[in-house]
Amino acid sequence: MDLPFDEFTLAASTADLSEEPAARDEADCVEFRMDLADAPRAALADYDGELPLLVTNRAEWEGGEAPDEGRIEALCAAVEHDAVAAVDVELEAVAHGEGGEVVRAARDAGATVVVSVHDFEATPPEQELSRLLERAADVGDVAKVAVTATDRADTLALLSATASATDDGLRVATMAMGEAGRHTRAVAPVYGSRIGYAPVDPDRATAPGQYDLATLASLVAALE
Numbered sequence: 484m485d486l487p488f489d490e491f492t493l494a495a496s497t498a499d500l501s502e503e504p505a506a507r508d509e510a511d512c513v514e515f516r517m518d519l520a521d522a523p524r525a526a527l528a529d530y531d532g533e534l535p536l537l538v539t540n541r542a543e544w545e546g547g548e549a550p551d552e553g554r555i556e557a558l559c560a561a562v563e564h565d566a567v568a569a570v571d572v573e574l575e576a577v578a579h580g581e582g583g584e585v586v587r588a589a590r591d592a593g594a595t596v597v598v599s600v601h602d603f604e605a606t607p608p609e610q611e612l613s614r615l616l617e618r619a620a621d622v623g624d625v626a627k628v629a630v631t632a633t634d635r636a637d638t639l640a641l642l643s644a645t646a647s648a649t650d651d652g653l654r655v656a657t658m659a660m661g662e663a664g665r666h667t668r669a670v671a672p673v674y675g676s677r678i679g680y681a682p683v684d685p686d687r688a689t690a691p692g693q694y695d696l697a698t699l700a701s702l703v704a705a706l707e
C-alpha cells in the first residue's frame with residue numbers, strides 16, 4: 484500500500500486499530516497513534532485492515548505520550564510492516580535526536596516520511612512557519628506543522644504560509660489546533676495542505692479542535 488500524499492489525504496486518527504472498519508468509508512488511511520495505544524507492536528502485527536497506516540509515536544516532549552526509551556526503535560520496526568505506508572517523525576528528533584534513523588528505515592522500507600512540528604501554545608509568525616515548513620520538507624516527503632491558534636491573525640498566517648510553501652513546490656500538511664483554529668482543518672486543503680486528521684470516535688480526539696471524521700470529510704469535499 485502506498486501513501487504519496489500527492490493529493491489531499493484524510494487520516495482517521497486512532498490508538499485502536501480495531502476502529503479501522505468504521506473509518507473505511509470516509510478515510511484514505513489510518514493514523515495509528517502508537518504512543519496512545521496499549522500494545523502497539525502487537526496491534527501492528529495483527530492488523531489486517533484495508534486502509535494503509537501512517538504510524539506516529541509522538542514524544543512526550545512534543546505533546547504525545549511516548550517516553551524517549553524505545554520510541555525511535557519502535558518506529559523503525561513499524562515501517563517494516565507491509566500495511567505501514569508512512570511514518571511521522573518530529574523535526575526536532577531529526578535535527579537534535581535519533582529521528583534520522585526513522586528516515587533511513589522508512590527510505591529502506593519504501594515508506595513515506597512526514598516530518599512534523601507541533602506548537603501547543605501558540606502560532607509562530609508567518610516567516611517562522613515558512614522556515615519550519617522548509618526545514619521539514621528538506622528532510623521529509625511531507626512537511627507538517629500543527630500550531631495553536633487563538634485568533635484570526637494566527638489562522639491567516641498559517642494559511643498564508645501553507646499557500647506559499649505549496650506554490651514553492653513543497654508538499655505540506657498544516658492545521659491549527661484549538662477552537663479558533665478549527666476551521667483551518669477544513670480550509671487549509673484549499674491552500675495546499677495534503678493531510679487532514681480526524682478521530683473516528685469524536686470522544687477520542689487526538690488533538691484539540693478536531694472535527695469528527697464524517698464532518699471533516701464532508702467539509703473538505705464541499706470546499707474542493
Ligand SMILES: O=C1C[C@@](O)(C(=O)O)C[C@@H](O)[C@@H]1O
Pocket residue numbers: 496514516539571599601629658659660680681689690691693
Ligand atoms: O500531528 C498530528 C496532527 C494532530 O495534532 C491534529 O492537530 O489533528 C493530530 C495528531 O494525531 C497528528 O499526529
